[in-house]
Amino acid sequence: MRKTLPEWLEYLESIHPSAIDMGLDRVNEVALRLNLRFDARVITVGGTNGKGTTSALIENALLIEGQTVGVYSSPHLLDYRERVRINGALPDADAFCDAFEQVEQARGDISLTYFEFGTLAAMLMLMAAELDVVVLEVGLGGRLDATNIITPDCAVITSIGLDHQDWLGDTREKIAVEKAGIIRYGGKVVIGEPEPPHTLREAVKALNADAWWQNQEFSIARSTDGAVTFRAAEQTLALSDTAIPLNNVATALAILKHAGFIVSDAIMQQAVANTQLPGRRQLIASQPATYLDVGHNPQATESLAEWLDSKTFEQVHIVVAMLNDKAPAASLAPFKRFAPQWYFASTHGPRGLSAEKLAAAVENTPTRLFPAVTEAYEAARQDAQSEDLILVVGSFHTVADILALPHNTQNS
Secondary structure: OOOOHHHHHHHHHHOOOOOOOOOOHHHHHHHHHOOOOOOOEEEEEEOOOOHHHHHHHHHHHHHHHOOOEEEEOOOOOOOHHHHEEEOOEOOOHHHHHHHHHHHHHHHOOOOOOHHHHHHHHHHHHHHHOOOOEEEEEOOOOOOOOHHHHOOOOEEEEOOOOOOOHHHHOOOHHHHHHHHHHHOOOOOEEEEOOOOOOHHHHHHHHHOOOEEEEEOOOEEEEEOOOOOEEEEEOOEEEEEOOOOOOHHHHHHHHHHHHHOOOOOOHHHHHHHHHHOOOOOOOEEEEOOOEEEEEOOOOHHHHHHHHHHHHOOOOOOEEEEEOOEOOOOHHHHHHHHHHHOOEEEEEOOOOOOEOOHHHHHHOOOOOOEEEEOOHHHHHHHHHHHOOOOOEEEEEOOHHHHHHHHOOOHHHHOO
């Protein structure tokens, strides 16, 4: 009997003993059996933060320019189908089921993780669509990530921060080496990280890569009056202000230029003005202004805090729920300068973190604790005045729980 998409996803969670199993041998073998290959140009996007918005901006610019474009990204917020976009649309559930069935038949007795299985299925769907460009977003690290079985025409490293230290190393220098694993010898790469560790520079040099670096070959700046200017290849481009972190904007536009896409200034300006990804500085209500962000590590929250500096509000209310493999004290520290009202919620499941442990991360600070993020969010909405600001932050799960609330609960 044919499985439904929810049945397939439940099955995928059950067939491998661990969620993460680093290494490419198993996934490579199944890819060979599937004759998996792309005639499209491939851009592989790695980095600690900013992969999603960078990928979306590249996608939108190329779609406006008239290219056919597919994107594979992870994780999803509400619907597994969010992991694949083909010409800006989500495939239907049957397309995923068909691809899962092909992977299942090809793998035989080879064990695949949930992510590996899903990556192979997504690649099959993108290959079948016969696209001009495929954007592959790295799941974790780079060197041993399942997306790295494909050789990119251009690699991208958006940022280097501390996250997934158990798998990637406990310093930026170690993590940078893992991220650099998506670069090919002599290949093109764009480095969006403005302060790259020396190990990244060494890896790029050893690979003889054709690299563009943030603040060298390209740069971006916002003036005091809010005007944004991008510079690359001795050209400058005026952009509208955007909620997307400027480093990600610059990185995406640099990819378009370095990879040789013929995209006009007007199209790049339009893409920057129109690109918005759910869960990234997403405004869901006004009076009080209410934003959602999936940020969950110190680099992401520092960027968020700098963004908050540009906002006007009386009091900030921060709703937080995180997973237990993160660094709550370091991640929440950038927000302390706003003297926020904190609302901490427990997350559940094997990676859950209790509200009590979150509260310990901001010791000697008044907090309110809740069993679920939806309850914390409702409390913040009741407390906040119209001129205040509410920020919900901490993980994809946290944001997804708020997005799943009934529409009339989310809007004032």
